[in-house]
Amino acid sequence: MTVDPRDPSGLREQIAENQQAIDRLNRDLARKSNEVQIIQQISSEITSTLDLDEVLGIVLRAMDRVLGFAHSMILLKDLADDVLRVAATRGYADQGGGAQVGMGEGVIGVVGERRKMMRIGNIGASMRYLKSVRARMEASGQVGPVGPTAALPGLADAQSQLALPLTVKDRLVGVLAVESRTPNAFDELDEVLLRIVGNQAATAIDNARTYQMVEQLGRLKRFFSPQLAELIIRGGADDPLKTHRREVTVVFLDLRGFTAFAETSEPEELMGVLHEYHAEMGRLILAYEGTLERFTGDGMMIFFNDPLPMPDAAERAVRMAVAMRERAVELASRWHRRGYELDLGIGIAKGFATIGAIGFEGRWDYGAIGTVTNLAARLCGEAKPGQILISPRLLPEVEQFLEVEEAGLLAVKGLARPVKALNIVRLRHPA
Amino acid sequence: MIPDRVVELLHGPTWIQIGTRDEALRPAHALVVGAMVHDDRRTVTIFVPAARSERLLRNLRENGRVALGLALASHEAYQLKGTYVSSRPTDDAERTRQEARRAALLADALKAGYPPAIARPLVLGLAYTPGVAITFRAEEVFLQTPGPGAGTLLS
Amino acid sequence: MGILPDEIKPAMQGVIPSHVVTCSRDGTPNASAISQVYYVDPDHVALSHQFFNKTKRNIEENPRAAVWVISPETFEAWDLELEFVRSDTSGPIFDVMEMQIEAIASMVGMKGIFKLRAADIFRVIAVTKAVGERIPLAEIPGPR
Numbered sequence: 001m002t003v004d005p006r007d008p009s010g011l012r013e014q015i016a017e018n019q020q021a022i023d024r025l026n027r028d029l030a031r032k033s034n035e036v037q038i039i040q041q042i043s044s045e046i047t048s049t050l051d052l053d054e055v056l057g058i059v060l061r062a063m064d065r066v067l068g069f070a071h072s073m074i075l076l077k078d079l080a081d082d083v084l085r086v087a088a089t090r091g092y093a094d095q096g097g098g099a100q101v102g103m104g105e106g107v108i109g110v111v112g113e114r115r116k117m118m119r120i121g122n123i124g125a126s127m128r129y130l131k132s133v134r135a136r137m138e139a140s141g142q143v144g145p146v147g148p149t150a151a152l153p154g155l156a157d158a159q160s161q162l163a164l165p166l167t168v169k170d171r172l173v174g175v176l177a178v179e180s181r182t183p184n185a186f187d188e189l190d191e192v193l194l195r196i197v198g199n200q201a202a203t204a205i206d207n208a209r210t211y212q213m214v215e216q217l218g219r220l221k222r223f224f225s226p227q228l229a230e231l232i233i234r235g236g237a238d239d240p241l242k243t244h245r246r247e248v249t250v251v252f253l254d255l256r257g258f259t260a261f262a263e264t265s266e267p268e269e270l271m272g273v274l275h276e277y278h279a280e281m282g283r284l285i286l287a288y289e290g291t292l293e294r295f296t297g298d299g300m301m302i303f304f305n306d307p308l309p310m311p312d313a314a315e316r317a318v319r320m321a322v323a324m325r326e327r328a329v330e331l332a333s334r335w336h337r338r339g340y341e342l343d344l345g346i347g348i349a350k351g352f353a354t355i356g357a358i359g360f361e362g363r364w365d366y367g368a369i370g371t372v373t374n375l376a377a378r379l380c381g382e383a384k385p386g387q388i389l390i391s392p393r394l395l396p397e398v399e400q401f402l403e404v405e406e407a408g409l410l411a412v413k414g415l416a417r418p419v420k421a422l423n424i425v426r427l428r429h430p431a
Numbered sequence: 432m433i434p435d436r437v438v439e440l441l442h443g444p445t446w447i448q449i450g451t452r453d454e455a456l457r458p459a460h461a462l463v464v465g466a467m468v469h470d471d472r473r474t475v476t477i478f479v480p481a482a483r484s485e486r487l488l489r490n491l492r493e494n495g496r497v498a499l500g501l502a503l504a505s506h507e508a509y510q511l512k513g514t515y516v517s518s519r520p521t522d523d524a525e526r527t528r529q530e531a532r533r534a535a536l537l538a539d540a541l542k543a544g545y546p547p548a549i550a551r552p553l554v555l556g557l558a559y560t561p562g563v564a565i566t567f568r569a570e571e572v573f574l575q576t577p578g579p580g581a582g583t584l585l586s
Numbered sequence: 587m588g589i590l591p592d593e594i595k596p597a598m599q600g601v602i603p604s605h606v607v608t609c610s611r612d613g614t615p616n617a618s619a620i621s622q623v624y625y626v627d628p629d630h631v632a633l634s635h636q637f638f639n640k641t642k643r644n645i646e647e648n649p650r651a652a653v654w655v656i657s658p659e660t661f662e663a664w665d666l667e668l669e670f671v672r673s674d675t676s677g678p679i680f681d682v683m684e685m686q687i688e689a690i691a692s693m694v695g696m697k698g699i700f701k702l703r704a705a706d707i708f709r710v711i712a713v714t715k716a717v718g719e720r721i722p723l724a725e726i727p728g729p730r
Contacts, residue, residue, distance in 0.1 A: 104688065104692060104697065105692050106692055106693050107689040109689075110685050110689040114685055118685050118689065120686050120689065120690075121596075122599050122622065123690070123693075125600055125602070125603075126600060127690055130690055130691060130696060130700060131694050134694060134695070134700075143696075152693070183599070183601045184596050184601060
């Protein structure tokens with residue numbers, strides 16, 4: 001920057017240039033201190049909550065109010081699939097919740113796939129160009145007719161988009177995207193600002209999501225085995241505690257002679273026997289992956305095919321029941337030597353039930369209601385000690401490996417005709 | 432010699448540009464605001480704003496090589512290559528024709544999907560007066576529409 | 587260094603097509619339209635290379651190019667004198683361009699069909715505002 005003192009006009013020019021540079025620096029500085037304010041504001045807000053919806057709302061509100069992005073959305077990567085789902089939007093008439101984008105589809109999908117930010121300001125012009133190339137390729141037979149184009153969430157006529165991957169330690173949490181109907185709407189400084197917000201958001205969202213998962217896991221673990229609970233969480237979508245209908249195979253069992261025993265025993269002895277009984281039966285329930293619905297001291301209700309579907313539900317139920325009977329026989333002989341007459345009776349039925357969380361805040365149970373539960377309970381009640389009574393509906397799925405005998409007709413509440421009860425004598429080919 | 436479609440485009444709402452080069456093979460560009468094909472269907476006169484013609488004419492007088500690129504807003508495009516013949520200022524009739532051509536260009540841009548906020552200033556900002564008329568003889572015509580076939584010699 | 591002014595950046599977003607003129611070794615110029623000239627840094631730009639063409643062939647014989655771009659905001663135009671530096675088939679510049687093409691291709695049903703072959707990087711030797719070929723924006727009649 002050499003200035004020749006003999007050239008005053010040159011000097012004037014130089015001063016003007018310097019002033020321009022200073023103005024520019026001041027503008028940058030003002031924007032930068034604005035940035036700092038933005039970071040502080042957003043940072044304190046989103047780290048103050050672990051509620052996922054709140055975090056998303058705070059981020060998008062900041063996008064709008066502080067950075068001036070009128071249309072924004074956050075998509076979260078589905079835990080099980082390679083898909084991005086719209087989790088929150090701002091500035092759209094239709095909330096678009098639940099809409100999904102596959103990896104590599106559109107700006108958002110490419111950002112999710114490549115894990116790199118993308119800014120584009122000429123969507124209309126680019127699409128027109130590619131469409132005309134496409135038309136020529138089709139005309140010359142190089143390609144077939146137009147393939148499927150993804151239905152993407154957002155503005156139908158967006159000209160500009162800016163999207164950022166939200167990552168925590170190399171893991172893709174989701175994508176933050178803003179768009180506009182104006183071409184060239186975003187510049188490099190917008191990229192910088194979005195990156196700042198995005199980094200904050202990524203961590204906060206990940207924390208909120210983890211918390212949400214842990215909460216849900218905690219709830220589910222009260223009803224299901226830890227493995228089952230985790231399986232449900234990872235499967236993502238449906239909350240098993242929401243009421244639903246499913247065809248299930250229900251097993252009812254109860255300990256006979258227990259009431260008499262309870263009256264004549266010491267509490268410690270009682271608890272000891274119960275403990276042993278529950279432990280043994282519980283181990284078998286876990287082994288066959290049944291769902292324990294009810295626990296009433298001496299009785300239990302277990303069902304199969306919910307919350308996880310099982311094609312071999314009936315077979316599992318029957319095999320478990322037979323294993324339980326064998327175990328109970330061993331336990332009974334031990335209890336008998338100590339002077340207690342305790343035996344097991346089991347009933348199994350198959351049919352549709354309404355299933356979901358029953359109870360109230362602080363005391364929920366995973367319950368199943370239907371004629372099938374009545375039938376299983378009745379069959380159990382009718383079973384003599386050591387009998388496993390099943391309903392004929394199970395036969396098609398289990399008769400090839402069972403030896404059964406008729407055990408009488410039962411009138412059951414809710415059923416028009418009496419049910420023929422069948423007792424399982426033994427397994428034909430031991431498992 | 433110049434195919435009908437190309438003649439049609441040269442007289443129509445097309446974006447035209449002229450490419451030349453200097454003695455050191457350095458290329459130069461200028462926007463062309465109008466064109467006219469002579470009856471022999473080989474000679475072409477194009478119109479450029481006088482303010483942009485200095486370097487252009489210097490190149491043409493030095494080596495005479497001309498490349499004329501033309502494209503519709505729909506991306507249909509062609510290229511002519513040839514040799515410089517002569518130049519002169521534009522006359523009133525030619526300027527009037529260019530005015531009409533500019534209007535057609537705007538209509539075509541809008542039809543192709545350009546937003547009005549861009550098409551209007553883009554087209555109406557084309558300056559054509561005072562202008563220079565440059566005449567050259569076309570020797571080759573190529574297809575230049577992006578996609579398969581681009582670069583094919585047509586004539 | 588740094589000869590590209592900030593105000594030229596909107597002209598390099600591909601909103602309005604640009605023009606490029608190259609010249610073969612035997613002295614024949616080639617003039618074609620391109621959809622976008624990409625801003626790399628204050629001294630470099632990039633052109634996307636999808637189909638093999640005369641422009642590319644010329645560049646390989648003679649590295650000089652003349653490029654014309656126009657801003658969709660101010661409608662000012664610039665002439666750039668360029669010199670070919672190298673052709674990238676990977677790297678940050680290629681990635682940025684490739685991602686844009688991938689995104690748009692997927693939106694018009696051409697996923698995987700339309701690909702970026704290379705990002706051709708050019709050094710900017712000179713940049714001048716194209717004066718005289720345009721009526722200043724303020725003087726253009728009619729609604730905007």
